Amino acid sequence: MTTLPHPMIRVRGITKKYGEMIGCRDISFDLWPGEVMGIVGESGSGKSTLLGCLSGRLEPTTGSVGYASREFGDIDVHGCAEPVRRKLLRTELGVVHQNPRDGLRLGVTAGANLGERLMSVGARHYGDIRAEALKWLAEVEIEAGRIDHFPKTFSGGMQQRLQIACNLITQPRIVFMDENTGGLDVSVQARLLELLRNLVSRLGLSVIIVTHDLAVARLLAHRLMVMQRGQVVETGLTDQVLDDPQHPYTQLLVSSILQA
């Protein structure tokens, strides 16, 4: 392609207030197809609020999120009708929650969790649904034999991988991830990150990943956005931001990492 592709998401002036409190203030950026953007910052800096606004689950106080949809064309995520927004969340957008228990149905088996998004877009053939579920279990390195087990019998890392598979099964174009490696031990974290990196590059996903682990950000993200008290204090290429931080808060953040 010679022409520059269309941005996947156009964020303009997003502000979210909780009463008098500021969740996030005046945030604008573009996200391009295949791009992975990291959002880092201390806890309470508005990362998750921003993610909620971007994925359409949280109505911003002001500002807009434009999305280039496969099915609906260019749309305003918050200005469109509710059925469209909900359909997007089931098909083209994926949300991987910090706690996998928020994104999975614990009362039904792994296979049903995987199949739900397929059935919600009209799949009605049991054999096909099952085959697809097995395929995605393999993608995230969960044994096929676990398909009829309940997610609550899975380890934390497996639940997280299952949740990722549940989101990817309808081939979303953008995946929003919130702190997905927190609480996992380092080796599991490493495998999860490796898996994510592979999936992202193979499927050409655009990803926005919230984290306060700079190592995760360095490994996954092409671009980094540093937030503090609801505002973006620094943006840039990941290496640039981490190796040559300009803002005092970023400098503090980078210097706080323990050198192994």
Next chain:
Amino acid sequence: MTAATQTPPAVEAGYNYGYLNEQTKRMIRRAILKAVAIPGYQVPFAGREMPMPYGWGTGGIQLSASILGPEDVFKVIDQGADDTTNAVSIRKFFAKVTGVKTTERTGDATVIQTRHRIPETPLKDGQIMVYQVPIPEPLRWVEPREIETRTMHALEEYGVMHVQLYEDIARHGRIATNFMYPVKVNGRYIMSPSPIPKFDNPKLDNSPALHIFGAGREKRIYAIPPHTEVRSLDFEDYPFEVETWDGCCALCGATDSYLDEVILNDSGERMFVCSDTDYCATRRGQGHTGPMADREDISELTGDKPETQDKTA
């Protein structure tokens, strides 16, 4: 069905016709009309306290109280039988507060209140089935939040309904849901057909009768108007099927009816009989007999004893 403001002579003194006051009946009739206009949609209504506990049919008797007119003939079935405690009590109650004729014959009834079954005898034009519904929300199993289920109904987001069926097949190799089997009404709303066995689901499809459902505790009314398409949910490779039995009814020999298993004694002897007592009795009256019809020790099951004092009219 026309509003009866005059009280027939047989009615218990001190009670309004049909137990409920006229304003309440009018409110319920409005809800019924709305339910009929939007097949399968759950209409909220201001459910009243009835003289029985929730779970015993408070939704059903409010519907019956609102639609029974002096000319109606009323039948009540519980587990398919006319002679079980709840059926007898509800029938007596309405005989007392409306003075309507009661019957056990499906063909003679104009209003049939039921919990678990639809009669085997095909329903006719002009008949009304009244269901006592425990849990009106078919999505409750997958989604506990009421706001969310209402949104899902509004937006026709029903994919998750199939999760339940998927789980059945994954666990049992077939769709093992046997009652409250979800249906899609008129190509739009997904509806729970109350705890009738899935055996009865096909009887709802294009039925000439009007079916109205009342949930007393949850205060919802919904309906299937006559001649409306009712489809049971399924998968392409696991189509909807009804229960089948190997044998026939031990008393009347019927092979086309829903059979209940009855344990006869401590030595493990058992039999299968029609759950619909009226259907079974009618067939026996016509001379059909099953393999155990002549057994003396189970004669009480055939109901060949003098009728109890239940027939009020």
